[in-house]
Amino acid sequence: MNRTDDRLLPVLLICAQAVVWPGAPLVRGTVPPGSALLVAALVAVVVTAALTLRRVRPVTVLVVVAAACALGAGPLPAGAMAVLGTAGVALALFTVASERDALTVVLCAVALAAWQVLRDISLHGLSDRNGLDIVLTAVLYSTACGTGLLLRRRSRARRAAAHLLKRAESERHRLPAAERHRMERELHDVSAHHLTAVVVTAGAALGLRDRRPELAREALEFAAEAGREITRALGAVRAPAPSHEAQPPPKERLLALIAGFRRLDQQVSCEIDPLPDGALADAAYGIVREALTNVARHAPGARTSVRVRYGDPRTDVVVTSAAPPAGAVAHGAGLGGGRGQGFLRSRAREAGGTVTTGPTADGGWEVRAVLPGRTAVSTEPSVPRSYRLAQLTAAAGLVVQPLLPALVIRAQDASSGTPVSAGVLFALLAAAQAVALLWLRRAPRAAHGVLLGLALLWPVAMATGDYTGPVLLPPVLSLLAPCAALAADAARTVAGEPPAADGTHGEGRPRRALPALPVAAVAAHAAAATAAVLNRGTTVPVWAVAVSATAAASLAVGVACWGGAQHGRRERADRGTQNGLLAALTEEAVRDAWAERRRIAAGLETTVLSRTAGMIAEAEAGRLDMTAERAREALAAMRSLLDAVRMGETEPELRPQPTLQALDLLAHHLQATGRDIEIRRTRRVPERLSTALDLTAYHAAETLLATGGREPTTLELDAEDAMLTLTATGVPCTADPDVRERLTTRVSALGGTLTTGPPGTVRLRLPLALAPDGPDGPFSPDNEERER
Numbered sequence: 009m010n011r012t013d014d015r016l017l018p019v020l021l022i023c024a025q026a027v028v029w030p031g032a033p034l035v036r037g038t039v040p041p042g043s044a045l046l047v048a049a050l051v052a053v054v055v056t057a058a059l060t061l062r063r064v065r066p067v068t069v070l071v072v073v074a075a076a077c078a079l080g081a082g083p084l085p086a087g088a089m090a091v092l093g094t095a096g097v098a099l100a101l102f103t104v105a106s107e108r109d110a111l112t113v114v115l116c117a118v119a120l121a122a123w124q125v126l127r128d129i130s131l132h133g134l135s136d137r138n139g140l141d142i143v144l145t146a147v148l149y150s151t152a153c154g155t156g157l158l159l160r161r162r163s164r165a166r167r168a169a170a171h172l173l174k175r176a177e178s179e180r181h182r183l184p185a186a187e188r189h190r191m192e193r194e195l196h197d198v199s200a201h202h203l204t205a206v207v208v209t210a211g212a213a214l215g216l217r218d219r220r221p222e223l224a225r226e227a228l229e230f231a232a233e234a235g236r237e238i239t240r241a242l243g244a245v246r247a248p249a250p251s252h253e254a255q256p257p258p259k260e261r262l263l264a265l266i267a268g269f270r271r272l273d274q275q276v277s278c279e280i281d282p283l284p285d286g287a288l289a290d291a292a293y294g295i296v297r298e299a300l301t302n303v304a305r306h307a308p309g310a311r312t313s314v315r316v317r318y319g320d321p322r323t324d325v326v327v328t329s330a331a332p333p334a335g336a337v338a339h340g341a342g343l344g345g346g347r348g349q350g351f352l353r354s355r356a357r358e359a360g361g362t363v364t365t366g367p368t369a370d371g372g373w374e375v376r377a378v379l380p381g382r383t384a385v386s387t388e389p390s391v392p393r394s395y396r397l398a399q400l401t402a403a404a405g406l407v408v409q410p411l412l413p414a415l416v417i418r419a420q421d422a423s424s425g426t427p428v429s430a431g432v433l434f435a436l437l438a439a440a441q442a443v444a445l446l447w448l449r450r451a452p453r454a455a456h457g458v459l460l461g462l463a464l465l466w467p468v469a470m471a472t473g474d475y476t477g478p479v480l481l482p483p484v485l486s487l488l489a490p491c492a493a494l495a496a497d498a499a500r501t502v503a504g505e506p507p508a509a510d511g512t513h514g515e516g517r518p519r520r521a522l523p524a525l526p527v528a529a530v531a532a533h534a535a536a537a538t539a540a541v542l543n544r545g546t547t548v549p550v551w552a553v554a555v556s557a558t559a560a561a562s563l564a565v566g567v568a569c570w571g572g573a574q575h576g577r578r579e580r581a582d583r584g585t586q587n588g589l590l591a592a593l594t595e596e597a598v599r600d601a602w603a604e605r606r607r608i609a610a611g612l613e614t615t616v617l618s619r620t621a622g623m624i625a626e627a628e629a630g631r632l633d634m635t636a637e638r639a640r641e642a643l644a645a646m647r648s649l650l651d652a653v654r655m656g657e658t659e660p661e662l663r664p665q666p667t668l669q670a671l672d673l674l675a676h677h678l679q680a681t682g683r684d685i686e687i688r689r690t691r692r693v694p695e696r697l698s699t700a701l702d703l704t705a706y707h708a709a710e711t712l713l714a715t716g717g718r719e720p721t722t723l724e725l726d727a728e729d730a731m732l733t734l735t736a737t738g739v740p741c742t743a744d745p746d747v748r749e750r751l752t753t754r755v756s757a758l759g760g761t762l763t764t765g766p767p768g769t770v771r772l773r774l775p776l777a778l779a780p781d782g783p784d785g786p787f788s789p790d791n792e793e794r795e796r
Contacts, residue, residue, distance in 0.1 A: 018059040025091035051080035062103040070100040098152040105156025143434035179680045180597040187601040194245045202238045210636035235624035258289035275311045281318040291359035299327035299375040307332035323379040331371035430473025441489035459490045463532045467539040483537040495572030502576030534558040591714040601673045602666040615645040667702040684720035692727040712736045734772040
């Protein structure tokens with residue numbers, strides 16, 4: 009609602025109240041006294057002003073409205089506060105339910121209902137009348153709370169869906185740039201580390217050739233090994249593995265990195281704490297490697313210390329180098345491209361930290377990064393315990409307030425021996441039904457059983473409390489909660505929501521409706537209504553009463569189930585539309601990022617890799633000066649490629665289809681939208697697959713992951729018995745017939761199979777060997793190479 013609606017509803021309530029009182033008495037010719045009109049006007053002004061601000065301070069407004077109506081009802085005749093005291097308070101309670109947390113809502117509703125019941129009892133006793141106003145007020149408040157909580161949940165769901173789509177749209181434009189930035193950074197790291205090390209080592213060996221001839225042999229061996237390592241590293245840049253199962257622990261990786269620089273005659277000391285795998289370890293490794301590479305370039309031989317401290321509040325990564333020794337020649341000076349500082353900052357920022365660099369007092373240089381530590385600071389605002397204690401104290405004080413006169417002043421007419429009115433019993437039964445509704449999602453069968461049992465107690469309460477009001481009103485009131493439960497269950501069944509927490513349904517399966525529940529509800533409520541009518545006495549035949557009660561209960565239950573099913577269909581359609589949009593955005597993002605990767609990889613193959621191969625050949629031939637020259641050429645080619653990375657984009661019509669090598673891009677996109685995705689690929693999966701198999705396997709994986717739920721999802725690729733197996737867990741979307749049909753169509757085209765089970769798990773098996781249709785067939789080598 010907007011602000012106009014916030015002002016309009018209180019005005020409408022005042023108009024309705026004016027029609028009830030004093031409008032109705034004036035029509036009958038009775039003029040209320042001026043004092044009563046003045047009190048009513050004052051209460052109306054206070055209630056209207058408070059309800060206008062109900063979205064700003066909902067709890068305060070609820071207290072003000074309830075207190076004003078209670079104070080005004082004392083000197084005014086009956087009906088003077090009928091609308092404001094019921095609908096006004098219910099509107100304030102509805103706002104609390106839609107704007108505040110569940111505990112605050114429960115406290116407000118329970119405290120308000122208990123306060124009004126105790127106030128009514130203190131004024132009229134336990135058996136003064138039927139007490140229908142008590143149960144009607146309880147039903148009204150329960151309806152207001154339930155509607156407010158439902159609206160709050162749906163609003164949160166809509167906001168979450170809109171936020172997810174916004175993130176997906178943002179990621180759809182960000183992923184290609186992120187992939188380009190990743191490859192640029194990785195290429196820079198490879199060139200900065202390996203190629204610079206070759207140039208520095210070869211330059212030092214050439215300078216000391218006459219005095220230390222053995223250094224030339226070591227430099228040639230190092231250049232050949234570094235060239236092979238460059239080839240492997242560039243291959244990993246072109247096709248990064250989706251998992252890190254073969255990586256050593258982060259501490260061992262850092263120690264191996266430092267040992268490599270020590271072999272370059274760098275004096276490096278270190279103090280390194282064990283680090284957890286993930287973004288933190290990758291950022292720390294990249295920062296240390298960049299810092300040590302810069303020392304080797306600009307300050308060869310300088311004493312350097314590396315300190316990595318992993319603590320609770322933060323992780324400190326500090327690389328400090330002293331001034332270079334006198335006479336040291338910087339063979340790597342001028343090899344950099346000026347991008348190192350930017351990459352340092354980007355690595356720290358992606359891990360959630362910061363980095364600073366600058367000279368030291370003794371003429372050296374220091375790189376200091378502050379990254380997240382063991383403990384993560386919660387971004388969710390938590391409610392202080394003192395606030396909860398104040399809420400409980402205020403609620404308890406509000407409940408006890410009506411009992412104070414009875415505690416202070418001894419009543420002359422004790423009513424402890426009188427029977428309890430039917431209204432109190434009805435209110436207790438309604439409260440029990442409300443509690444059962446709260447447990448409906450956690451334990452649906454138990455909740456439905458409790459509701460059916462309570463339905464049979466309403467005729468007993470009518471007889472025990474000597475109820476003399478309308479005979480059909482209590483059975484109708486008892487039917488409201490079971491109908492709400494059946495509607496909610498039907499909506500969740502049709503919408504295919506996740507199963508309940510009590511294990512009633514297997515994880516990932518669609519909720520199955522329990523047809524016995526509507527039948528049992530009709531039978532229980534028809535029996536309760538028949539018993540209530542027969543207990544009061546009637547001239548209508550028993551069979552007619554039973555048939556009428558059964559028909560009325562069947563109609564009410566049928567309407568509830570139909571309404572819930574309609575709501576579930578709308579939710580399912582909305583979710584299908586959202587999943588379709590997410591899948592389309594995911595497909596576009598991955599295709600654009602894959603096009604960027606292929607464009608950069610093509611330039612990498614024709615420039616850097618060819619010159620690296622020449623460097624390896626020269627080193628193996630024993631020509632040190634030519635090896636250094638080829639290394640410098642490879643560095644220059646890498647620098648030119650890095651400059652060209654930021655220029656030029658692939659046209660949309662030239663975008664290649666992604667294959668299984670793009671699974672890391674798919675995982676990054678889904679993780680950026682808040683999904684928990686893990687992709688594992690075993691070593692048994694061949695590096696090269698046929699084009700049809702590669703494309704089909706990727707699109708099947710994309711369908712499984714892009715349309716999945718919010719549960720953690722794992723996709724494992726394995727090869728066994730000439731079959732490629734894709735096993736996905738945590739994918740309840742496979743219960744959707746449309747998703748199963750798409751998967752089955754893709755898999756069956758290649759002669760594969762699709763199986764499900766256990767719940768939330770799907771397994772696809774595709775043959776690794778696809779027979780070609782001939783030299784010009786769709787699976788021919790020429791067509792495969794063209795498609796790739």
